[in-house]
Amino acid sequence: xSLSANIMTALKEAMKSKDTLALAALRAVKxxxxxxxTENGAKEALTEEQELKILQKQVKQRKDSAAIFLEQGREDxxxxxxxxxxxxxxxxxxxxxxxxxxxxxDTVIAKTGAxxxxxxxxxxxxxxxxxAGRADGKTISNIVxxxxx
Numbered sequence: 635x636s637l638s639a640n641i642m643t644a645l646k647e648a649m650k651s652k653d654t655l656a657l658a659a660l661r662a663v664k665x666x667x668x669x670x671x672t673e674n675g676a677k678e679a680l681t682e683e684q685e686l687k688i689l690q691k692q693v694k695q696r697k698d699s700a701a702i703f704l705e706q707g708r709e710d711x712x713x714x715x716x717x718x719x720x721x722x723x724x725x726x727x728x729x730x731x732x733x734x735x736x737x738x739x740d741t742v743i744a745k746t747g748a749x750x751x752x753x754x755x756x757x758x759x760x761x762x763x764x765x766a767g768r769a770d771g772k773t774i775s776n777i778v779x780x781x782x783x
Contacts (some may be wrong), residue, residue, distance in 0.1 A: 637685040637725060638667055644725075659718035663692055663725075686767040689726055693719045694770065730768040732777065738764060739777050751782055 641663055648656040666688050671680055680688075696719035703712035730738075742760045746753065757778050758771075765774065 636679070637682055637689075638679065640725060641667070655714060655717050656721045659692075659696075659721040662718075663689060663722055666692060683766065686726065689722055690767055690770070693722050693726065696722070727768050730765060732773060735761070735765065735769050735774060736777050736781075739774070739781055743781060748782060751779075754778055754782055757782065 641660055645657070645660040645664060647653075648660055667680060667685060670684065670688055696715045700712040700715040700719070703709070703715065739757065739761055742748075742757050742764070746756055746760065748754075748757050758774060761774050761778065762771065
């Protein structure tokens with residue numbers, strides 16, 4: 635079953651159980667997916683990779699919003715954002731540990747012969763392609779900087 639189908643099933647379950655928090659999060663994800671499908675006039679459905687990117691973007695948006703709310707002392711607004719992020723995260727593949735990402739970065743650096751920060755873009759591109767949604771760009775970037783810096 636595709637990611638979109640899983641989201642639709644979860645959306646229906648949230649409607650039946652009257653879970654307003656999950657319902658809001660899933661509706662937002664569904665809207666983003668539909669927007670992406672119609673954006674470029676595509677007749678075919680989105681690929682799994684594109685759907686994962688949308689989900690990651692939604693989770694990141696909510697976590698960033700929650701961080702801002704917490705900085706402002708608005709825990710009442712941060713709590714639902716974090717809860718929505720958790721609902722969306724259940725559709726993402728299991729995240730890689732930092733150790734696993736670091737090993738992958740070491741492998742890519744050895745493979746490409748990267749030396750110093752000038753090769754960061756090349757290493758980032760290859761690692762991001764291999765990780766494919768199982769680690770966020772910020773984590774990858776920090777590890778690559780530490781290894782090349």
